[in-house]
Amino acid sequence: MSKSNLLIFGATGAIGSYITAEIVHARASFNRIAVFTSPSTLSAKAEQLSALREEGVEIITGDVTKKDDVVKAFEGIDTIISALGRGVIAAQIPLVQWADSTPNIKRFLPSEYGTDIEYGPSSADEKPHQQKLKVRAALQQTKDLEYAYVVTGPYADVPFFLGAAANPRGGTFDVKGRRAVLLGDGKGRVSLSDCSDVGKFVVHALTHWECAKGRALKLNSFTATPEEILAEFERQTGDKWAVEYISLEQLKAFEAEAWEKSQPDATSLTLQRIWTEGGTLYDRRDNEDIGAGDTVSLAGAVQKAIRAQLAR
Known part of the structure; x- marks a missing residue:
């Protein structure tokens, strides 16, 4: 082509x-x-x-x-x-x-x-x-x-994953406060994509079009549990963090309230509930099909998150 x-x-x-x-x-x-x-x-x-x-x-x-x-x-x-x-x-x-x-x-x-x-x-x-x-x-x-559809799962860079969310009811990793709010039991796996990797996925889809066309490509940077993410934050900051958990049932209640009251975080709470339920997991990812195997790691994403939060 x-x-x-x-x-x-x-x-x-x-x-x-x-x-x-x-x-x-x-x-x-x-x-x-x-x-x-x-x-x-x-x-x-x-x-x-x-x-x-x-x-x-x-x-x-x-x-x-x-x-x-x-x-x-x-x-x-x-x-x-x-x-x-x-x-x-x-x-x-x-x-x-x-x-x-x-x-x-x-x-x-x-x-x-x-x-x-x-x-x-x-x-x-x-x-x-x-x-x-x-x-x-x-x-x-x-x-x-x-x-073709480039499906990436949640962005690792956004506040409710590797950032300090203003409203922690949807989860947060607060570097300055050394505080985390984890969703579910903290052990549910979530597949995340670094935003720069999302751009690379698009490039790879375009340059491997014969493989990509007509497909919903399931692409991601890495998969980890909230507790694994927290452990990486603690490792890189050298401190133990204060930890709270929001159960799936609590999250669903917050979600229902947000939609009922037209609160601004309604959409994000629904997405967070989907992710906590396992809605980003697949038997395999399609990265290798389009030559997009080299992605940001959990350690790399956390390093970027720490740098970004401390720069604020």
């Missing part, structure tokens, strides 16, 4: 920044790299976009909800990478439809990064999954578009 011409949506967002950085790092594997951004983002993130421009990335400005703007941006492009955030996931549906009706667009990688939305029969009923499920349905209805 000839080198792809890429267009990235959500390139400067929370996970999009990592994905874009890894694509730029691997630019020798691609022909053209462009990002689609709004005029407001062009102004608000001028420095970030300027840095991308200096790396040879094309910056295309427009309104993601306007077909004319998007179809114009599709010119000369054959591969779409979406990293749109959870709040605008449904905006991908028209993008998928417009891409399918544009002959030069061959591949679409949707914003799937995170929890597996088709892990089991109950997954279809989980509230945070609904918009992503609609995007999958839209992709499956396309005529000529190839696609």
Whole structure:
């Protein structure tokens, strides 16, 4: 396959920044790299976009909800990478439809990064999954578009795993306070992905497309229990930490309350409950299928978390 011409949506967002950085790092594997951004983002993130421009990335400005703007941006492009955030996931549906009706667009990688939305029969009923499920349905209805789903499990970098969460009812590892709140009994295994690895997974999927296409790729950096994570924090800080546990039943109660009262952590509590129930575990991971075996380790992720928390 000839080198792809890429267009990235959500390139400067929370996970999009990592994905874009890894694509730029691997630019020798691609022909053209462009990002689609709004005029407001062009102004608000001028420095970030300027840095991308200096790396040879094309910056295309427009309104993601306007077909004319998007179809114009599709010119000369054959591969779409979406990293749109959870709040605008449904905006991908028209993008998928417009891409399918544009002959030069061959591949679409949707914003799937995170929890597996088709892990089991109950997954279809989980509230945070609904918009992503609609995007999958839209992709499956396309005529000529190839696609793949990069499923990574929870990000190791976010506060409720390797960070100090402001609201610890969803779990926390607080380096400055030497305090951990562990979910479940602390012995349940969770597969995590470092955000930089998420970007690498996208690159590997694109460069191993014949293996990736049509699949929900189950990818992760490492698997560990909350107690193993805590032990690594204690080893690297040289201190014993104060530890509390939130049982699965307590977590479910917090989750129900959060949804009932429209609290801001409702989505994250549902995801944390899914992970605590084992919803990130598989018989095998697909990393090696796309050449993505070299990933951040538990020790490396904890080291980064300690550095980040102490820098605040």
